[in-house]
Amino acid sequence: MMKNKRIEQAYRLASEQYATWGVRTDQVLKRMARVPVSLHCWQGDDVHGFETTVGNLADGGIMATGNYPGRARNADELRADLDLVWKLVPGKHRINLHALYAETNGKRVERNALEFRHFKRWADWAKSRKLGVDFNPSCFAHPMASTGFTLSSADPAVRRFWVEHCQATRAISEKLGKAVGSPCIHNIWIPDGMKDVPVDRKAPRERLEASLDKILGPARNRAHVRDAVEGKLFGIGSESYVVGSHEFYLGYAVKHGTLLCLDAGHFHPTETIADKLSATLMHLDEVLLHVSRGVRWDSDHVVILSDDLKSTAEEVVRGGYLDRVHIGLDYFDASINRVVAWTVGMRAMLKAMLMAMLEPTDLLRKAENRGDFSGRLALLDELKTLPVGAVWGYYCEQQGVPGGREWLDTVRKYEHDVQAKRR
Ligand code: RNT
Ligand code: ZN
Numbered sequence: 001m002m003k004n005k006r007i008e009q010a011y012r013l014a015s016e017q018y019a020t021w022g023v024r025t026d027q028v029l030k031r032m033a034r035v036p037v038s039l040h041c042w043q044g045d046d047v048h049g050f051e052t053t054v055g056n057l058a059d060g061g062i063m064a065t066g067n068y069p070g071r072a073r074n075a076d077e078l079r080a081d082l083d084l085v086w087k088l089v090p091g092k093h094r095i096n097l098h099a100l101y102a103e104t105n106g107k108r109v110e111r112n113a114l115e116f117r118h119f120k121r122w123a124d125w126a127k128s129r130k131l132g133v134d135f136n137p138s139c140f141a142h143p144m145a146s147t148g149f150t151l152s153s154a155d156p157a158v159r160r161f162w163v164e165h166c167q168a169t170r171a172i173s174e175k176l177g178k179a180v181g182s183p184c185i186h187n188i189w190i191p192d193g194m195k196d197v198p199v200d201r202k203a204p205r206e207r208l209e210a211s212l213d214k215i216l217g218p219a220r221n222r223a224h225v226r227d228a229v230e231g232k233l234f235g236i237g238s239e240s241y242v243v244g245s246h247e248f249y250l251g252y253a254v255k256h257g258t259l260l261c262l263d264a265g266h267f268h269p270t271e272t273i274a275d276k277l278s279a280t281l282m283h284l285d286e287v288l289l290h291v292s293r294g295v296r297w298d299s300d301h302v303v304i305l306s307d308d309l310k311s312t313a314e315e316v317v318r319g320g321y322l323d324r325v326h327i328g329l330d331y332f333d334a335s336i337n338r339v340v341a342w343t344v345g346m347r348a349m350l351k352a353m354l355m356a357m358l359e360p361t362d363l364l365r366k367a368e369n370r371g372d373f374s375g376r377l378a379l380l381d382e383l384k385t386l387p388v389g390a391v392w393g394y395y396c397e398q399q400g401v402p403g404g405r406e407w408l409d410t411v412r413k414y415e416h417d418v419q420a421k422r423r
Pocket of ligand 1: 042062098136189230232235263290330
């Protein structure tokens with residue numbers, strides 16, 4: 001029996017209403033509970049990480065703006081903040097780490113010398129919370145990346161350093177995946193590109209391919225690690241040319257059987273990743289999503305329940321891709337409470353998935369196949385006011401987390417008691 005009778009009553013009514021559309025809400029909720037979202041650790045500290053010497057993030061073409069107080073300053077604080085998020089979002093999820101978040105006991109360990117033991121505490125923590133772990137090499141915010149080139153650098157020493165770094169993080173990923181009993185997605189993103197119009201677009205891409213082959217060539221156990229590559233259109237300081245563009249990586253992924261990572265902010269502002277799922281999944285086994293929200297540019301705003309997000313979730317569900325699309329979040333807003341930023345994004349992503357799973361897709365598809373576009377339009381718009389909130393509230397209650405805005409009070413108390421004391 002539910003703690004809150006009204007939530008249960010509202011759910012029963014909602015469930016009856018969905019049933020008239022042919023949707024079984026109880027079945028949807030069972031499936032919902034098995035949809036993991038990979039939460040990016042880097043929202044919690046504005047992509048700082050714990051290295052002793054901190055490089056310049058903007059050199060890598062990304063930037064967290066804002067100076068809201070209470071940023072996590074070490075791994076224990078970051079994990080404590082994350083532990084609060086898990087209490088505010090329904091379901092069992094994953095944590096997405098970056099090499100920057102190594103725990104080296106205050107000792108300087110070069111990025112090409114990182115080992116699993118530097119992430120052992122993360123692995124133990126994830127295991128005790130039944131979380132999957134995903135991982136990323138950090139090819140930015142480092143003196144060796146200050147020219148704006150890493151894996152595609154013309155300098156063999158720079159290239160070698162980053163190849164070694166990615167080889168190290170891939171080996172660590174395999175161990176992380178083994179430790180937590182779920183495949184770890186090792187996603188390579190590099191900032192390489194040029195501010196102004198290049199003359200040679202070809203050579204850096206050839207060098208990138210050669211570097212990737214060295215990193216991804218050796219076979220690894222797919223039960224523990226899966227490789228992904230993430231392209232983009234432009235970044236700060238790489239406005240004119242990005243070596244690892246979408247086409248470059250799409251081709252690479254098809255050729256080598258890796259995952260392709262589609263970041264919502266990495267395309268022209270009028271393009272959406274929703275349309276790219278059914279296209280790329282024709283030729284790829286699996287895709288990784290970096291769900292983000294660009295405002296006018298790749299600004300990495302906190303994910304909210306936008307039309308864009310909803311269509312991405314719809315495509316995942318309509319295509320039957322729940323097992324082939326790995327959902328991860330990727331944004332960083334330093335101007336608001338960081339636990340709020342995480343929680344809003346997670347809840348929005350999950351709400352979008354729930355809405356998509358509650359869609360009577362067969363009915364809509366039938367209308368479309370009949371050529372009944374009037375019916376399709378009308379039904380799609382009617383669906384928008386079905387009582388999804390009642391189903392969401394019930395699902396949250398079932399999962400032991402707050403269904404409504406009361407979660408914000410919990411964060412406010414935590415901010416007062418814990419985050420505000422970090423100076
Ligand atoms: C940058 C990419 C990349 C990073 C993280 C920190 O444009 O989106 O995924 O945001 O790896
Ligand atoms: Zn990304």
